[in-house]
Amino acid sequence: MRSLRHFDLNLLLVFEALMRERHVTRAAEKLHLSQPALSHALKRLREALEDPLFIRTENGMQPTPRAQALQPVVQQALALLREGLAPPAVFVPAKSKRRFTLATTDYFEEVMYPTFLSQLLAYAPGISFSIELITPDVLSEGLEQRHVDMVVGLDSQRTLPSGVIQTPWMDEELVCLAANHNNRVGNTLDIAQFSQELHVELADISGLLPSNIDSCLVRHGLTRRVISKNLNYIAAARVVALTEAIMTLPRQMAERFVAMLPVRLVEPPKELPALNMTLIQHGLYANEPANAWLYEVLTEFAKRFNYQKGTNHQA
CATH class of the missing domain: 3.40.190.10 (Periplasmic binding protein-like II)
Incomplete structure (x- = not known):
């Protein structure tokens, strides 16, 4: 094999299936390939590794010493890839003991935060929060370095540091x-x-x-x-x-x-x-399960809060 750069990593799945099945047709079925397609892949694998890898014998298809030596290496590599490429672990609020840090305005902390927290604790009793002031360092460094998970309630900003995501959250007259x-x-x-x-x-x-x-x-x-x-x-x-x-x-x-x-x-x-309040987070962590959950519950809270506010004003 000359270089990993020229090696088709999909062939490792072919090797794994053949080592497990020791039969071209069964290996093809496991990989949802036709038999000719798998035979062609095996030919490419042999050429890349410069070894026959599997030999037909009276006891069926048997791996060569080169194939036997490769097996634990390939198994470990594929296991690491599968683990690394798997979706992130699901965030389970009811079982989490995560402490979130919010940088907020006085308005959010006084008017909305107590209700927000009390509602969350009803189904996520282990979760807690730290509240901090919004400072220039929060937006320039705090979000990126994850000292702060989210900025809540700041009026819409025209310019923000690169990588920071701002989304509309709630308007207040x-x-x-x-x-x-x-x-x-x-x-x-x-x-x-x-x-x-x-x-x-x-x-x-x-x-x-x-x-x-x-x-x-x-x-x-x-x-x-x-x-x-x-x-x-x-x-x-x-x-x-x-x-x-x-x-x-x-x-x-x-x-x-x-x-x-x-x-x-x-x-x-x-x-x-009007006051156009926003949610601000860093793009590095926006898809992280805990942060995605926090964004979702804050968004849902804003919808309920606006509905209640409208009901109260009508009354």
């Missing part, structure tokens, strides 16, 4: 929050008045997001004054409750603060974009 004592603001805001009000907003810890609100205002030749950038929603809402500033945030988060603080909902300018 934005509303404004104002203090009950704030007489400057009525029940609705047009874009001109919106730009003139004082604002509180959530600080972008990730360093990734140009403010969609500010981008919208710029398109209309407007700007705004932000008097406070806070690290979490509750602190920002408390600032709103004690000042005449307003805050723009997802509706369901705002509704929670209305029940907790002396604040009220205000309809924002119609020009403001």
Whole structure:
């Protein structure tokens, strides 16, 4: 044999079948080949290995010493190939003790995560999660190095590192929050008045997001004054409750603060974009069974959550 580069590896299956059956017709049947096709393959195998390999005797077809020496090598090689080419092991949530790491927004962690986790634990009691902040390192290195399994809830990004996959997940409308004592603001805001009000907003810890609100205002030749950038929603809402500033945030988060603080909902300018939340993962692991399962359950959760949200709003 001159070189593996010129050797047809399919011939190893022919060799394996002939060693097992010691009969051309039976070997052909096992491989779902015609007898002439298998005989031709055997001829090629003999030429490649420069040995007759099998000789017809009074006791049937017998392997030569060269064939006998090859048998354990071929068996081991085929066993390794079959193992390596087999589909990945099925992920079984009910039996798994896997810990997933999610990088998320405050909105997902506060509004959705408790329900998401409680639903999962009902049929996957051994699974657990770690929650981390979304930082530039998460997208540039954390996903690729698998320090983070998935980024959940980040607003749609225009540019992401190579290999990172972003898919739409859930949309949420934005509303404004104002203090009950704030007489400057009525029940609705047009874009001109919106730009003139004082604002509180959530600080972008990730360093990734140009403010969609500010981008919208710029398109209309407007700007705004932000008097406070806070690290979490509750602190920002408390600032709103004690000042005449307003805050723009997802509706369901705002509704929670209305029940907790002396604040009220205000309809924002119609020009403001919705929050387009996404799931972000690395292409290296997207087909890995555990990650594929996580993506699926998050997607199904979003469908149920949106349905429930729509039902509540209709009520």
